[in-house]
Amino acid sequence: MSEKINIEDLKVETYADKSVKAYSELIANTGDVFGLGSAAAEAGASAAALALRAVRLSGSDSEKAAHAEKELETLRTYFLHMMDEENKAKKPLEKRIAAGETANEEIEAAYRTACCIIDEVFYMSIRTVENLNSVADEICPCAAHFASAAIHFAKCAMDTVRIQKAVYSGKMNEPVFARTTRREPEIAIENNAELFSGLIAKFEALI
Numbered sequence: 001m002s003e004k005i006n007i008e009d010l011k012v013e014t015y016a017d018k019s020v021k022a023y024s025e026l027i028a029n030t031g032d033v034f035g036l037g038s039a040a041a042e043a044g045a046s047a048a049a050l051a052l053r054a055v056r057l058s059g060s061d062s063e064k065a066a067h068a069e070k071e072l073e074t075l076r077t078y079f080l081h082m083m084d085e086e087n088k089a090k091k092p093l094e095k096r097i098a099a100g101e102t103a104n105e106e107i108e109a110a111y112r113t114a115c116c117i118i119d120e121v122f123y124m125s126i127r128t129v130e131n132l133n134s135v136a137d138e139i140c141p142c143a144a145h146f147a148s149a150a151i152h153f154a155k156c157a158m159d160t161v162r163i164q165k166a167v168y169s170g171k172m173n174e175p176v177f178a179r180t181t182r183r184e185p186e187i188a189i190e191n192n193a194e195l196f197s198g199l200i201a202k203f204e205a206l207i
Helices: 020-028 036-058 063-098 104-136 141-169 175-202
Strands: none
Touching: 020 036, 036 063, 036 104, 036 141, 063 104, 104 141, 104 175, 141 175
16 A cells, blocks of 8 residues: 655745745755756746746737736746645655655656656746747837747756656656656657747847
8 A cells, every 4th residue: 555645744845935045045955855847947937927028018909919918927927836836746756765765656656746747847838938929920129039038948947847857767667658758848849949949030030
């Protein structure tokens, strides 16, 4: 029978309680739960915030712009929430690793759980760029640098998730799931490369 998870073990400090200075110190601290997943979520939040600024600066009153603004604001706050959720998702894994477990069903399940939230960060980063793409023709030259930077931050978030999942995949014992864990983000990045590079070129041509 699987061991029950102690709810107390899932309690973590929340990002909302941290200053930028404290957050950067937590990332640098080798003994803290903040890691690549938290960094990816923060990059995603920056991507959404920059995209939102670009839309607002452009001042379009179209229905598409209004929808994109609403979506991007939702994504911005969602990424901050994901930072807290990612730390919670890692707790069962960290507990089992600390106990010296390396090859059983429980730790395999813990690795899969740890992947769940960073997958959300990954795909919501794509959603951020898709929202920006929906109003790409309405972005004015005064906002183009924010729009381009937003895509670079989204790419950073996605690559950070890709790296973390590669680490997890190397520790999994089930070969099919390990391979899927590594390849899924790689394929998604490849599939979105043309969209991302095209938008960057479009916005930077306005600068």
